Amino acid sequence: MAEVLTAVDPEPEEALELVETGERRGLLCTLFGRCRVTYDGRASSTLAPGDRLVVLKPDGTVLVHTDENQQPVNWQPPGCTHEPALEDGAFFLRSRRTSPDERLVVRFEHLAHATAYNATDAADLALSGTEADLRQRILDEPSLLEAGFEPRATERETPAGAVDIYGTDSDGNVVVVELKRRRVGPDAVGQLNRYVEALGRDLHAGATVRGVLVAPSVTDTARRLLEERGLEFVSLEP
Amino acid sequence: MAEVLTAVDPEPEEALELVETGERRGLLCTLFGRCRVTYDGRASSTLAPGDRLVVLKPDGTVLVHTDENQQPVNWQPPGCTHEPALEDGAFFLRSRRTSPDERLVVRFEHLAHATAYNATDAADLALSGTEADLRQRILDEPSLLEAGFEPRATERETPAGAVDIYGTDSDGNVVVVELKRRRVGPDAVGQLNRYVEALGRDLHAGATVRGVLVAPSVTDTARRLLEERGLEFVSLEP
DNA sequence: GTCTTCATGTCGGAT
DNA sequence: ATCCGACGTGAAGAC
Numbered sequence: 152m153a154e155v156l157t158a159v160d161p162e163p164e165e166a167l168e169l170v171e172t173g174e175r176r177g178l179l180c181t182l183f184g185r186c187r188v189t190y191d192g193r194a195s196s197t198l199a200p201g202d203r204l205v206v207l208k209p210d211g212t213v214l215v216h217t218d219e220n221q222q223p224v225n226w227q228p229p230g231c232t233h234e235p236a237l238e239d240g241a242f243f244l245r246s247r248r249t250s251p252d253e254r255l256v257v258r259f260e261h262l263a264h265a266t267a268y269n270a271t272d273a274a275d276l277a278l279s280g281t282e283a284d285l286r287q288r289i290l291d292e293p294s295l296l297e298a299g300f301e302p303r304a305t306e307r308e309t310p311a312g313a314v315d316i317y318g319t320d321s322d323g324n325v326v327v328v329e330l331k332r333r334r335v336g337p338d339a340v341g342q343l344n345r346y347v348e349a350l351g352r353d354l355h356a357g358a359t360v361r362g363v364l365v366a367p368s369v370t371d372t373a374r375r376l377l378e379e380r381g382l383e384f385v386s387l388e389p
Numbered sequence: 390m391a392e393v394l395t396a397v398d399p400e401p402e403e404a405l406e407l408v409e410t411g412e413r414r415g416l417l418c419t420l421f422g423r424c425r426v427t428y429d430g431r432a433s434s435t436l437a438p439g440d441r442l443v444v445l446k447p448d449g450t451v452l453v454h455t456d457e458n459q460q461p462v463n464w465q466p467p468g469c470t471h472e473p474a475l476e477d478g479a480f481f482l483r484s485r486r487t488s489p490d491e492r493l494v495v496r497f498e499h500l501a502h503a504t505a506y507n508a509t510d511a512a513d514l515a516l517s518g519t520e521a522d523l524r525q526r527i528l529d530e531p532s533l534l535e536a537g538f539e540p541r542a543t544e545r546e547t548p549a550g551a552v553d554i555y556g557t558d559s560d561g562n563v564v565v566v567e568l569k570r571r572r573v574g575p576d577a578v579g580q581l582n583r584y585v586e587a588l589g590r591d592l593h594a595g596a597t598v599r600g601v602l603v604a605p606s607v608t609d610t611a612r613r614l615l616e617e618r619g620l621e622f623v624s625l626e627p
Numbered sequence: 628g629t630c631t632t633c634a635t636g637t638c639g640g641a642t
Numbered sequence: 643a644t645c646c647g648a649c650g651t652g653a654a655g656a657c
Binding site: 152153154155157159160177179181183184185193194195196197198199200201202203204206208209210212214216217218219220221224225226228229261263264266268269270271272273274275276277278279280281310311312332333337338341342344345372375376389 | 549
Binding site for chain 4: 190192193194195196222225226228251253306308313334336337338370371372
């Protein structure tokens with residue numbers, strides 16, 4: 152049964168003990184209250200006082216969430232060390248990362264709530280509709296790309312990176328397929344073009360290498376780039 | 390002062406009332422307990438029962454966090470409608486999005502904790518060390534790029550997109566600068582190349598357009614691509 | 628570790 | 643609304 156430690160309007164000492172207990176026992180902790188946040192590492196940031204929800208995960212993750220946006224306003228990734236502390240009577244949460252060296256400091260002016268949760272979760276997310284699923288569909292039914300297409304390899308390595316699907320067409324030409332699960336812009340065309348160029352150099356001179364972008368749709372700019380590069384497009388939903 | 394509503398081991402009815410109150414009053418709510426999650430929209434997913442922290446923001450965001458990873462295992466973006474409900478005696482949280490149509494359902498088998506927080510936060514994050522800061526440094530001191538460089542425009546539009554910095558060198562050649570705040574791979578080279586090509590077509594024939602990638606460093610593959618495309622690299626930390 | 632690419636990417640700004 | 647690119651992108655897989 153999921154265990155819950157909770158403290159409303161905790162004294163800083165109380166919050167400290169709760170977070171230290173959480174860390175010792177591998178709990179998921181949350182703090183809510185008025186705080187300032189500073190970050191320094193790959194970039195630097197400061198955040199003036201405001202009410203935020205801070206989440207501490209046993210894997211070292213820190214999330215600082217405001218009342219809006221999906222993304223945290225500040226964070227630390229897994230692998231960081233939580234360093235809760237009292238200073239001048241206030242509760243501080245520090246988080247340190249090495250390689251790259253990055254520090255996050257959350258200084259609470261007021262703590263409204265602190266909790267620690269014992270979370271057990273063995274389940275894996277089962278996700279479908281990814282690019283890998285789109286690839287499998289084409290491998291199962293190559294004619295979705297075009298009649299006569301024969302897949303030869305997936306993730307085939309080239310000097311420019313791995314090709315999603317590598318195959319041949321009914322004329323024996325090499326076909327490079329780049330898959331995207333959603334509408335694509337210019338970047339995907341550049342990616343496909345790199346693969347086609349790389350394979351054109353690799354294969355014996357004279358071999359024709361076709362590049363086919365597979366996606367639900369393309370933007371105008373991307374379509375223009377495809378034409379300039381002599382590349383093709385096939386529309387497929389993921 | 391930040392207000393806190395909280396309920397340990399709430400009955401489903403209690404949790405429903407708390408979340409409904411939170412929604413009415415624009416509160417940030419959290420739920421912790423054993424739940425299953427299904428998502429259907431741009432992709433689809435299912436998640437077997439486990440203990441998770443669910444965060445509901447007044448802007449419509451939903452986050453489902455497990456005890457590990459920085460990213461939520463499931464989520465809905467801002468703008469969605471929270472739809473808490475009781476069904477067969479269990480607490481359900483549904484979230485609906487339109488355009489694209491996406492649904493998230495969290496079904497709680499057991500609720501260990503529910504909270505609602507009144508969060509007021511007017512502060513904006515002050516972030517430095519971004520690409521915009523790197524650009525300003527070059528505008529302030531163009532010789533960081535090379536002696537004689539003269540910036541003429543930022544975000545100059547081309548058919549292929551906006552150029553970070555557009556300028557001229559000491560010989561009067563056009564210079565296209567693409568900035569990256571971190572080590573770059575092949576993608577950034579493709580981006581720069583698109584701009585150079587687009588400007589080469591735009592400008593009168595015979596004009597030389599140089600492309601310069603500015604970043605802390607480049608990968609080997611990217612360096613090779615730069616050479617193939619006749620593009621240049623200048624190392625600058627953000 | 629580095630490199631490369633995917634992502635239900637998210638987010639902001641411009642058109 | 644779509645398009646485009648930045649992001650302290652994060653996360654996974656390959657090497």
